[in-house]
Amino acid sequence: MSLMHTLLGVLNWRPMTGYEIKKYLDNSTQFFWHAEHSQIYPVLKDLEVHGYIHAQSISQVNKPDKKIYSITEVGRGVLRAWLREPLDEIPPLKNPVLLKLFFIGMLDKDEILSQLRLQLEAHHGRLKRLQQEVASRVQGVIQNAGRNQENRMWELIYQYGELQEQAFIHWLEITIQVIESDDQTEVSVSGNDDPSQNNM
Amino acid sequence: MSLMHTLLGVLNWRPMTGYEIKKYLDNSTQFFWHAEHSQIYPVLKDLEVHGYIHAQSISQVNKPDKKIYSITEVGRGVLRAWLREPLDEIPPLKNPVLLKLFFIGMLDKDEILSQLRLQLEAHHGRLKRLQQEVASRVQGVIQNAGRNQENRMWELIYQYGELQEQAFIHWLEITIQVIESDDQTEVSVSGNDDPSQNNM
DNA sequence: CAAGGCATGTAAATCGTTACATGATTTA
DNA sequence: TAAATCATGTAACGATTTACATGCCTTG
Numbered sequence: 001m002s003l004m005h006t007l008l009g010v011l012n013w014r015p016m017t018g019y020e021i022k023k024y025l026d027n028s029t030q031f032f033w034h035a036e037h038s039q040i041y042p043v044l045k046d047l048e049v050h051g052y053i054h055a056q057s058i059s060q061v062n063k064p065d066k067k068i069y070s071i072t073e074v075g076r077g078v079l080r081a082w083l084r085e086p087l088d089e090i091p092p093l094k095n096p097v098l099l100k101l102f103f104i105g106m107l108d109k110d111e112i113l114s115q116l117r118l119q120l121e122a123h124h125g126r127l128k129r130l131q132q133e134v135a136s137r138v139q140g141v142i143q144n145a146g147r148n149q150e151n152r153m154w155e156l157i158y159q160y161g162e163l164q165e166q167a168f169i170h171w172l173e174i175t176i177q178v179i180e181s182d183d184q185t186e187v188s189v190s191g192n193d194d195p196s197q198n199n200m
Numbered sequence: 201m202s203l204m205h206t207l208l209g210v211l212n213w214r215p216m217t218g219y220e221i222k223k224y225l226d227n228s229t230q231f232f233w234h235a236e237h238s239q240i241y242p243v244l245k246d247l248e249v250h251g252y253i254h255a256q257s258i259s260q261v262n263k264p265d266k267k268i269y270s271i272t273e274v275g276r277g278v279l280r281a282w283l284r285e286p287l288d289e290i291p292p293l294k295n296p297v298l299l300k301l302f303f304i305g306m307l308d309k310d311e312i313l314s315q316l317r318l319q320l321e322a323h324h325g326r327l328k329r330l331q332q333e334v335a336s337r338v339q340g341v342i343q344n345a346g347r348n349q350e351n352r353m354w355e356l357i358y359q360y361g362e363l364q365e366q367a368f369i370h371w372l373e374i375t376i377q378v379i380e381s382d383d384q385t386e387v388s389v390s391g392n393d394d395p396s397q398n399n400m
Numbered sequence: 401c402a403a404g405g406c407a408t409g410t411a412a413a414t415c416g417t418t419a420c421a422t423g424a425t426t427t428a
Numbered sequence: 429t430a431a432a433t434c435a436t437g438t439a440a441c442g443a444t445t446t447a448c449a450t451g452c453c454t455t456g
Contacts, residue, residue, distance in 0.1 A: 041409060065407085
């Protein structure tokens with residue numbers, strides 16, 4: 001269960017409440033991980049029962065108690081063991097956008113183009129947000145913590161995020177051009193050809 | 201539920217059995233989609249109950265009946281409706297490898313490098329397999345069906361697959377270099393710095 | 401005064417994986 | 429002779445999403 005390790009990983013940076021973790025995931029890991037609060041709270045309880053983290057309750061007026069969780073040495077061991085499990089395979093990934101585009105050939109040319117342009121716009125926005133995050137972070141790191149290994153991984157992962165966005169944007173632009181310059185008056189006659197026949 | 205649309209999409213190319221669909225997904229969509237047979241069979245039944253597909257049973261000796269499913273006109277309508285749902289957002293993706301690398305900074309330099317090299321190897325292999333698939337397919341298409349819109353989308357999606365692999369391989373190589381040339385004698389003093397502090 | 405942020409939880413439903421179950425034929 | 433291929437299914441478990449539930453404070 002990766003969410004368990006995600007929470008340990010986040011709490012290894014600093015103690016946090018479940019609410020903060022949710023925001024953290026929304027802001028910092030959107031392009032490779034996420035979770036809902038309804039999943040986070042129960043897993044935090046589990047982790048506490050196992051002794052991987054411990055909570056400090058802070059009572060508040062007119063709000064539920066705030067529980068600040070910290071990782072324990074046992075938890076740190078579990079995290080380390082997970083990090084060491086060999087990355088010798090590529091886990092199966094799911095990308096609903098590629099899935100849809102894979103089948104989209106049955107629509108009209110202009111419908112296909114419209115879908116491609118919508119994604120292009122969305123990814124332009126994402127790339128911009130990603131770059132702003134990186135820029136604003138570099139400032140803080142220079143002033144504060146300095147460059148330790150954790151900071152370096154953060155930067156590298158974000159560099160990959162940008163690279164990935166740029167690659168997809170590039171592909172979308174090329175693909176739009178290809179489809180645009182495509183004489184779509186003569187579609188396939190059978191209408192039901194199998195593009196996979198040489199592929200099994 | 202995307203699996204439902206996946207099955208409709210596949211059956212829109214040609215009639216298939218559940219068993220064939222499973223193989224099809226394993227071979228042709230690995231880098232953006234997958235499903236287990238234990239999930240496929242029940243969904244096929246659902247689709248049949250809804251009238252989106254219909255089955256033709258073929259009895260066999262010493263094997264369970266083979267059920268060849270075909271998409272109906274109603275099913276094709278459902279598929280088309282799904283394909284038209286606007287791609288104006290980026291769905292949340294999960295990548296367990298990036299997740300692990302995001303937290304891996306707490307390990308020793310050589311452990312990090314070992315993990316990065318394992319992934320690099322795995323992706324080299326994947327890129328090679330992808331390129332072979334593309335090459336062998338291009339042959340068949342030239343001889344057979346010719347180039348219709350479905351064939352073109354297949355090619356474009358696979359081009360993206362290669363691009364993605366190349367981008368990740370490139371990033372892994374750069375990252376390995378960065379970590380290698382990193383003087384890791386002086387690690388952070390507090391050991392618990394938060395790389396996210398300027399990020400929420 | 402409505403919407404969003406703060407802060408935590410539970411319940412129900414759905415989705416996905418792993419394991420169980422069968423059994424002949426072909427390949428290494 | 430062990431493993432893989434063909435061919436379909438169910439059961440149990442685990443993971444994830446959506447909805448329900450509360451209630452004050454701050455901002456627009």
